[in-house]
Amino acid sequence: MLIEFERFPSSLLVYMSAYMTEALEDLAGPESMLPPPDLWDRFLGWIDPGPPRPTFQDYVAGRSDPLRSA
Numbered sequence: 537m538l539i540e541f542e543r544f545p546s547s548l549l550v551y552m553s554a555y556m557t558e559a560l561e562d563l564a565g566p567e568s569m570l571p572p573p574d575l576w577d578r579f580l581g582w583i584d585p586g587p588p589r590p591t592f593q594d595y596v597a598g599r600s601d602p603l604r605s606a
Contacts, residue, residue: 538583545586552579 541548556579563571572578590600 545584548583549580549585552583555579 537548541551556575559575559579560571574581594600
C-alpha cells in the first residue's frame, strides 16, 4: 500500500481512516467493547504523511516562497 499510494500519502490516510471507522463501528456492538488502545497506531500510525507544508504564517514571515513550494 505504501508503494501504491507513494505519491499521495494523504489519500492513503483517508483510505485507512475509513477502515478504522469501520473497525470502530464493529467494536461498538451490543456489548459496547472499548476499542484497543493501539487502534490508531494499527491503522494510521505507520503512514508518513510526507513533509510538512509551509503555513500561511511561514509565508508572511518570509520563511517560505509560495511560488517555489511544492
